[in-house]
Amino acid sequence: MIIIFVFSFVRGLSANGDKKSSFITSELEYSNTSAAQRNNILLKGMSYSMSVDVLEVVQFKDSDKYFDCSSYYDKRYLLNIGYPKLDIDGKKGKFRIFISKILKSVIPDKIAMLKLNLLDIDLSCYDYIISSSDPKGIHIATVKWLKNIPNRKAKYIQYWGDPWFSDVSRTTTFLTKFFENKLLSYSDYIIYNSIKTLSSQRNLFGDCSNKMYFLPRGVDLTNFKSQERTISDLSEVRMLYAGDFNPNYRNLNFLVRVCSELGIHLDIYGDGEINKHIEIADNISINPRVSLNYLNDIVPNYTHQIVVLNSKGNQVPGKIYDLLTCKQNVILILDGEINIQDIPCNERFIISENNYDSLKLILKKESLNLNYPSISINSLSQLSINTLVYDFFNRLSKDD
Secondary structure, three states: OEEEEEEOOOOOOOOOOEEEEEEEEEEOOOOOOHHHHHHHHHHHHHHHOOOEEEEEEEEEEOOOOOOOOOHHHOOOOOEEEEEOOOOHHHHHHHHHHHHHHHHOOOOHHHHHOHHHHOOOOOHHHHOOOEOOOOOOOOHHHHHHHHHHOOOOOOOOEEEEOOOOOOOOOOOOOOOHHHHHHHHHHHHOOOEEEEEHHHHHHHHOOHHHHHHHEEEOEOOOOOOOOOOEEEOOOOHHHHEEEOOOOOOOOOOHHHHHHHHHHHEEEEEEEEEEOOOOOOOOOOOEEEEEEOOOHHHHHHHHHEEEEEEOOOOOOOOOOOHHHOOOOOOOOOEEEEOOOOHHEEEEEEHHHHEOOOHHHHHHHHHHHHOOOOEEOOOOHHHHHHHHHHHHHHHHOOOOOOOO
């Protein structure tokens, strides 16, 4: 059963200008994924440039509320689907995963099957309607809805976390590319948050290239203050990697090997595999994925956080933006197509290539020179989400 809730709020921030947007996503307040964090930041930026109404599709039963964004929207439409969380253990679970991988080349997820037109929402008041993935099916559900609305004045924007056909985390075919092209063709504007993804998508889908734009993920600088920190003793060093590490596209093997050899404390939280031939020392712990609240509680216990780039694909991880303003040292391990010039404010990071020699050199050097790379608010100002969104929509207004 689909249950619909509608909430109205008086926003704490006044919108600049007279534009109004509808923001449609399944990842905002009731999710702690990286997509939800990205959507939170985008919504905050939009709220400084226009008034925003939100439609959030809550996928699973008993979902917890992780964020409160009520200061950044006028109205919230909450569509509660109540999917049960699937059991992926045993033979039945493996069969479900097998079938899911086949279907995702044409139907990326169950969200694509939703009928958003069941919601009694008047879309005539909006200047922009924005659907934001992931999951990718939110774009399909939105297109199905908008196709049945004649004489729509609002411009339709698709904001993509990861592209569909080029997503390294899934199996895709020529059918995926065909359906992605068709889906993109229904939009007025398309946004990607990695410049290399934008370039790749323009090459893949030339008919839609003139409506594709780059909008960096950006950072929220509302409460940011520059931090200085020095660690004087190697025994104090504690490193944290929080994220998945599928060996098909994200390799933690060299990091684990070097930290084991050097006796560096490293805690890993996420789903994935380490090469079985690597001897994992007692100073390394590998733990399953945990909630965002749990991570927030333990992060202050660490001196370093670690970001590992994918070995294939051209997306700049959103975590890079999230960690720009953290208090810890951040070690960024480069891999795949992304190089140091693609990293925003790269002076903020301790950077290594993802191989044994480079990591061993960096971590040894880091153990001797542990001064925290500081960054000022002036350095980050170009990445302020408020400025980025304001400039972006100004550009759209001029192009209309």
